Amino acid sequence: MRTHILHHRLKLVLLAFFASFYITSFAAASTVKGIVKDAVTKQPLQSVSVYLKGGKGVITNADGTFALTGIVAEKAVMEVSYVGYKTATLTVTPSKEQVVEIELSVSETNNTVVVKSKRGKYSNKNNPAVELIKKVIENKPKNRVSNYDYVEYEQYEKKALSLTKTPEKLANSKLMKNYNFILENTDTTKLEGKSLIPVYLEEHYSQKYYRKNPEKTKTYILGDKKVDFDNLIDVNGISSYLDRLYEDVDIYQNNVSILTNEFLSPIADMAPTFYRFYITDTVEKDGIQLIRLQFSPKNPADRLFKGTMFVTLDGNYSVQKINLGISKHANVNWARELKIKQDFEKGPDGRYHVIMTNTIAEFAITKGADGGIMGERTVSLKNFQINKPQPEDIYKGESVVALPTGTNATDTFWTAHRFPQLSSSEAKVYSNVDSLVKTSSFKKTMDLVTLLFAGYKGAGPFEVGPISTFYSFSPVEGFRLRLGGRTTPKFNKSIYFENYLAYGFKDEKLKYYLSGTYSFNHTSIYAYPLNYFRVSYQYDTKMPGQELQFVQEEDNIFLAFKRGKNDKWLYNNTFNAEYVRELPKNFSVAFGFKNRKETPAGAISYAYSKELGNSDQTVASVTSSELSAEVRWAPHEQFYQSKKRRIPIVNKYPTFKLRYVAGIKGLANGEYNYHSFTSSVSKRTYLSQLGYTDVMLEGGYTIGKVPFPILTTHRTNPTYALYLKSYNLMNVMEFVSDHYAAADVSHYFNGFLFNKVPLLKKLTLREVVTAKVLYGGVRDENNPEKNTSTFAFPQDKTTGQPTTYALNQKPYAEIGFGIANIFKVVRVDYIKRLTYLNNPDVAKWGVRARVKFDF
Numbered sequence: 001m002r003t004h005i006l007h008h009r010l011k012l013v014l015l016a017f018f019a020s021f022y023i024t025s026f027a028a029a030s031t032v033k034g035i036v037k038d039a040v041t042k043q044p045l046q047s048v049s050v051y052l053k054g055g056k057g058v059i060t061n062a063d064g065t066f067a068l069t070g071i072v073a074e075k076a077v078m079e080v081s082y083v084g085y086k087t088a089t090l091t092v093t094p095s096k097e098q099v100v101e102i103e104l105s106v107s108e109t110n111n112t113v114v115v116k117s118k119r120g121k122y123s124n125k126n127n128p129a130v131e132l133i134k135k136v137i138e139n140k141p142k143n144r145v146s147n148y149d150y151v152e153y154e155q156y157e158k159k160a161l162s163l164t165k166t167p168e169k170l171a172n173s174k175l176m177k178n179y180n181f182i183l184e185n186t187d188t189t190k191l192e193g194k195s196l197i198p199v200y201l202e203e204h205y206s207q208k209y210y211r212k213n214p215e216k217t218k219t220y221i222l223g224d225k226k227v228d229f230d231n232l233i234d235v236n237g238i239s240s241y242l243d244r245l246y247e248d249v250d251i252y253q254n255n256v257s258i259l260t261n262e263f264l265s266p267i268a269d270m271a272p273t274f275y276r277f278y279i280t281d282t283v284e285k286d287g288i289q290l291i292r293l294q295f296s297p298k299n300p301a302d303r304l305f306k307g308t309m310f311v312t313l314d315g316n317y318s319v320q321k322i323n324l325g326i327s328k329h330a331n332v333n334w335a336r337e338l339k340i341k342q343d344f345e346k347g348p349d350g351r352y353h354v355i356m357t358n359t360i361a362e363f364a365i366t367k368g369a370d371g372g373i374m375g376e377r378t379v380s381l382k383n384f385q386i387n388k389p390q391p392e393d394i395y396k397g398e399s400v401v402a403l404p405t406g407t408n409a410t411d412t413f414w415t416a417h418r419f420p421q422l423s424s425s426e427a428k429v430y431s432n433v434d435s436l437v438k439t440s441s442f443k444k445t446m447d448l449v450t451l452l453f454a455g456y457k458g459a460g461p462f463e464v465g466p467i468s469t470f471y472s473f474s475p476v477e478g479f480r481l482r483l484g485g486r487t488t489p490k491f492n493k494s495i496y497f498e499n500y501l502a503y504g505f506k507d508e509k510l511k512y513y514l515s516g517t518y519s520f521n522h523t524s525i526y527a528y529p530l531n532y533f534r535v536s537y538q539y540d541t542k543m544p545g546q547e548l549q550f551v552q553e554e555d556n557i558f559l560a561f562k563r564g565k566n567d568k569w570l571y572n573n574t575f576n577a578e579y580v581r582e583l584p585k586n587f588s589v590a591f592g593f594k595n596r597k598e599t600p601a602g603a604i605s606y607a608y609s610k611e612l613g614n615s616d617q618t619v620a621s622v623t624s625s626e627l628s629a630e631v632r633w634a635p636h637e638q639f640y641q642s643k644k645r646r647i648p649i650v651n652k653y654p655t656f657k658l659r660y661v662a663g664i665k666g667l668a669n670g671e672y673n674y675h676s677f678t679s680s681v682s683k684r685t686y687l688s689q690l691g692y693t694d695v696m697l698e699g700g701y702t703i704g705k706v707p708f709p710i711l712t713t714h715r716t717n718p719t720y721a722l723y724l725k726s727y728n729l730m731n732v733m734e735f736v737s738d739h740y741a742a743a744d745v746s747h748y749f750n751g752f753l754f755n756k757v758p759l760l761k762k763l764t765l766r767e768v769v770t771a772k773v774l775y776g777g778v779r780d781e782n783n784p785e786k787n788t789s790t791f792a793f794p795q796d797k798t799t800g801q802p803t804t805y806a807l808n809q810k811p812y813a814e815i816g817f818g819i820a821n822i823f824k825v826v827r828v829d830y831i832k833r834l835t836y837l838n839n840p841d842v843a844k845w846g847v848r849a850r851v852k853f854d855f
Contacts (some may be wrong), residue, residue: 010015030071034100129277151210165371171590187425193269201429202226221402223409227433238638246377300329318352331751461491511540529582545713567603589631592746625670654683691750702738707791711736721847729833740776768818778806
């Protein structure tokens with residue numbers, strides 16, 4: 001930087017020398033070139049206003065230089081002004097090129113101090129830009145919409161997805177040769193050098209109301225329109241995912257949630273700690289003076305914005321306009337570009353409210369990839385009215401009400417209510433998608449995608465799969481083959497069947513499953529809102545306590561590689577009947593009946609203690625009959641619906657679950673009476689720049705005298721993969737309880753620490769710390785050490801040592817430290833077990849890994 005400044009100074013001296021001897025009588029206009037500096041620090045000042053008094057002007061570049069040309073007045077006065085500094089004046093000599101070096105002195109007012117440029121040493125102290133931001137922060141409460149007693153406005157929202165690629169490569173792509181009609185509908189205006197092909201579009205038009213006391217937000221959806229992929233793609237799932245990626249932007253909140261992450265707002269309470277601020281210009285609009293502020297992260301790797309904003313100097317210190325982006329070094333995956341633009345409008349009370357938010361993000365596998373996907377969300381407001389109360393009926397009922405006529409809105413309706421109107425390429429999306437879904441090549445492509453990602457291959461009204469379960473291996477069954485599938489809505493929109501057959505070549509037993517489901521919604525039984533009744537029967541193997549999230553079949557090929565001894569298995573004959581119903585406000589209920597006959601296999605046996613003196617110590621099986629009821633509440637739940645399960649899109653809202661099970665002796669050969677209660681709550685808490693914390697609390701209690709097969713077998717993970725909701729170092733069926741309480745805490749720093757280390761921050765790694773604690777126990781009546789009339793806990797058949805235990809006075813605990821975002825998808829955790837280290841065959845520590853695509 002010093003070399004650059006010296007070179008520039010030498011250039012100015014030479015120019016000044018020659019200019020002093022050069023006079024041309026042919027020049028009709030004057031030019032003034034030069035550099036503007038701070039009088040004390042001698043540092044160049046960026047974005048200083050240099051203008052002719054009463055005429056045109058320019059602003060200085062990043063190195064403080066400027067060139068003001070075309071001066072034709074005989075005697076012109078040039079002014080140089082910068083907020084926080086005294087204005088300098090200079091007389092321009094006619095018909096002459098002048099080279100000047102201008103030094104600005106600090107204004108003598110108490111609130112202004114030296115402003116140093118980006119190339120100089122930055123300080124919050126005595127910085128007028130920071131003082132201005134503090135004024136904006138101080139006035140945030142009165143500039144929020146929630147400050148009004150009543151607010152109402154019309155809102156138009158548009159969400160779109162487009163494929164991106166450089167135009168010439170897109171035209172020559174073999175993939176697109178069958179879709180020329182789509183290639184003809186491209187947009188080259190939104191991303192420089194890129195051709196966009198719109199492939200998805202949805203629109204919403206609504207009337208919104210806000211009441212402060214009692215607080216209520218009410219939305220009436222008057223128009224709703226989406227492209228239709230004819231069930232080849234789940235458009236509702238896409239819509240939910242876009243809602244999570246492109247949430248409402250409110251810069252007056254401390255954090256802005258975007259791309260499933262939280263970014264610190266540039267006007268957050270702690271913004272001066274993490275951002276650099278520069279005053280770059282002053283302008284006037286509608287008679288109000290505006291200050292143009294530039295901001296950028298102090299650490300480019302942090303999840304912060306860069307951009308500009310305009311702040312009013314009318315006493316309200318409102319934001320009048322803001323443009324947000326992210327640094328190319330920000331620890332965010334897949335997002336090659338992110339732009340957020342917000343425009344504000346002056347209301348009747350003089351304060352400003354947002355009238356338009358446009359968010360654009362382009363995603364690609366790598367920064368240099370030729371193509372990617374661009375997502376865009378535009379939210380426009382009009383007819384904004386304040387403090388106009390409406391009748392009480394307007395605010396009553398659900399927060400969001402979709403009027404029946406909304407989905408049937410005509411083209412005339414949309415033409416009248418879109419603001420702004422669709423572009424020419426966007427307007428063709430609906431018809432293009434209609435044509436696309438009718439092409440055989442597209443149907444074949446989506447069929448392949450469904451096979452690869454969902455695991456099912458369509459065959460008319462039947463789907464074969466999932467392919468991940470075709471082959472597996474276990475110590476009990478040996479090599480296992482399985483084949484199955486299910487019907488689709490093409491078979492019947494209300495009745496669904498699912499089945500499979502499996503065979504183990506070691507135990508030489510045939511396993512099977514058959515279920516029939518009736519959908520009261522007369523649509524897919526996997527689509528929201530669930531409302532179905534299902535009856536099923538299954539004969540198959542099961543490993544106790546292996547409950548891995550998103551893995552519904554234990555014969556999944558990816559679970560064939562296990563650690564430790566995997567010799568505890570059960571053969572289950574299970575009849576199950578259940579009714580599931582999802583209600584408004586994200587409540588759901590489930591009622592069921594289950595009859596299960598468990599036959600031990602491998603190292604498990606149902607045997608009484610030898611002290612009883614029975615000649616036959618072993619029981620062949622245990623049968624239980626249960627009635628169950630479950631209530632679940634997940635406010636503002638978001639998820640992506642796949643072929644057979646929902647993939648949750650985690651947000652800041654909690655999820656509550658309460659379940660009751662009653663075991664009934666004598667019902668369908670049930671052998672025991674008992675009552676079981678379980679409850680859980682999980683929540684993610686965002687901590688701005690410190691990342692976020694996931695917490696899950698769980699507890700359960702079983703009333704009744706029952707053997708260990710009826711007790712709670714705690715979740716274990718017998719694989720080398722990392723499973724978040726399991727105890728990763730606990731052995732299979734190592735602990736059982738009839739009462740327990742558990743806490744699972746994980747904190748994700750999102751690179752907050754690694755970003756401070758020069759060598760590490762380039763790798764965009766992220767830190768995770770975890771802790772799992774389980775308290776529990778078995779009452780004397782169910783503990784074989786205290787009551788010999790119940791089954792003894794399983795033992796190692798070779799050593800005779802117990803392999804299943806009851807938790808005593810101390811908890812089971814394990815902690816971990818993980819490095820995530822390795823190659824953007826891999827997380828590796830080092831896990832240490834803290835208690836019960838003397839139990840046989842336990843691992844005191846271990847390394848586990850998982851693969852997950854995340855932003």
